[in-house]
Amino acid sequence: MRILILGGDGYLGWPQSLYLSSQGHEITIFDNFMRRHFDLERGFHSLIPINTLHERVAAWKEVSGRQIQLYIGDTMDYEALTSAFRDVQPEAVVHFAEQRSAPYSMIDRRHAVFTQTNNVVGTLNVLYAMKEFAPDCHLVKLGTMGEYGTPNIDIEEGFIEIHHKGRSDVLPFPKQPGSIYHLSKVHDSHNIMFCCKTWGLRATDLNQGVVYGVETDETTQDARLATRFDYDQIYGTALNRFCVQVAAGYPLTVYGKGQQIRGDINLMDTIRCIELAIASPPREGEYRVFNQITEQFSLVELAEMVVRQSERFGLEAQVKHLPNPRVEAEQHYYNAAHTGLVELGLEPHLLNGSVLESLIQVAIKYRKHIDRNLILPTVNWRTTKNEVYRTDS
């Protein structure tokens, strides 16, 4: 299948591109290096060194004999985007190309406006490009479980049947996102739903949980194929960061009470979910939503699992509760449905000791690259003029 991968140079986009290429699909990556630009801007870095995109693609050719095509461009640039659509005539588009950090979006007004404009207009451009140049193409869009917030009822997959005053309807699940970034994904969801209905486009919106893990069957074939591993306060997510903290002998920093529960998923499952979605496209005009998670944990549960596992390496780890820089419920009900992708064939890799062990091993292997000053959060949801600065620990 001809597949266009927007944001194919990122943490998920790169291993996704490799995997789909290994399965025999014709892969084209479209990327503007926004994620690498942020590192350059702030002096941040991936724990695992990563090669340039051109080096990555050359290494993959060498290892697998397969060619990945490149378009360097920005989804905000409609001319660049549509030239890729016209040339590739994609049958599926996987859309990772968004600013994906909640703390980044809360730095200040400029970062908030950038995040919403970039994500919302970029996705509008993708929808117009599909309508104009590839109307039968299947959009596979990365959303986030954070769109739902933490309602006091079970979270369903995108839609909910509501009974109200003697009548009923199946309606979009109400959204209560917790940052300017999460809001941008809610805006995308509404825009995509409308364009499917109005223009007959077909789309799968994957409300993804927090992804952990860093290795896939493809990335481990050559050091030049590695994907990034973020542990900093802006782009690092909880479990990856905890493993780095344990390897660095740094306390595991939990925000607030730590009873915040989130859906989680292994990188290998994420990649498989997208393949499954592509293999079973929705019908014309259908806007389909899956919750892309396999389990759910509280922050404290994750931290304790890492502490337990680290003892096998002779590491002594502590959990430290920080004042919560976010405005969020710290104790709440959480139960999110996630059966749609299992019905399509997903066989989850659950978070167990050996998964944690391999993650901690990776962190130990690259221990000397860890910059302890990138870890502590300096972006507070309650103020509109935050700085991202290095902290001495």
Next chain:
Amino acid sequence: MRILILGGDGYLGWPQSLYLSSQGHEITIFDNFMRRHFDLERGFHSLIPINTLHERVAAWKEVSGRQIQLYIGDTMDYEALTSAFRDVQPEAVVHFAEQRSAPYSMIDRRHAVFTQTNNVVGTLNVLYAMKEFAPDCHLVKLGTMGEYGTPNIDIEEGFIEIHHKGRSDVLPFPKQPGSIYHLSKVHDSHNIMFCCKTWGLRATDLNQGVVYGVETDETTQDARLATRFDYDQIYGTALNRFCVQVAAGYPLTVYGKGQQIRGDINLMDTIRCIELAIASPPREGEYRVFNQITEQFSLVELAEMVVRQSERFGLEAQVKHLPNPRVEAEQHYYNAAHTGLVELGLEPHLLNGSVLESLIQVAIKYRKHIDRNLILPTVNWRTTKNEVYRTDS
């Protein structure tokens, strides 16, 4: 009270400014003339001639002795916007300053991107300006009933209590907007809700129905105080347009079956609703939603009422069904709650014969200004490259 009115030169913003000024409030208008610019661009015009904003303000000073302060600027320009916030130190901000036409937003990609960027970023800027320079100020934001779409259950005011699998919660009412413009208002609603919760701002979101009418106690005091009366395919709304069509001996153009039901409200009630919202602000951190309608009618019902009333003027009117340029349900359940503003003190002016009579009278008075080529819709929801062109009828 010190009140900043964003978009105070528009159809609603201007009579709102006059009314609140007449009630003794200190009024500042902030406007960038976007609505007048569109007329200049397309050769469209208000049926009733309108004066420039400076002439309007001078006339009001002459008639009432009251001064309205002016800031000419764009909500997209944060420096301009915050200079108004800093100088005025508003206690309430009424926010009309958005691109407000669904057909405009559906012309093509450029107009879609403009509408969402202008409305969403403009409102984000207002929220940041409040947080930074007027955190106790009350935001009164114009939303639209079109955010809800036409669900098969009763529409509540912003929130709905959902019972699901043995649990319950009060959640934002699910949204199914029917155009890129209506989507922009849904995005605003989510952004405002988040900023109230995160920063403790206070806001009232008024989901307004279709407004009809053109005269208020203030605008009729002097011809220079008139507000605009739009009947064109882009900015004209159904009832106003029907009255103009009847006066011009033009068939009343109903889109599709005409069983589409919408909430409606008299201009005088709209103005009073906003006064009532201002007088009873929400508490700190509260995001409050009212449905700003007083009745609901189908398009065919409105057209038939105009036909009946026009007989009193010896006018013979016909109803003509056009192929629907929009993608929308043409037969559906519709029942929208609208008790919140009545509880605050609203006494509705319902749509009766004498209201219609006065509207038709206005249309007859300005009959010679009617350009029949502006009426027929040329923007089709199903295509992404529409032209706004003049039609010969």
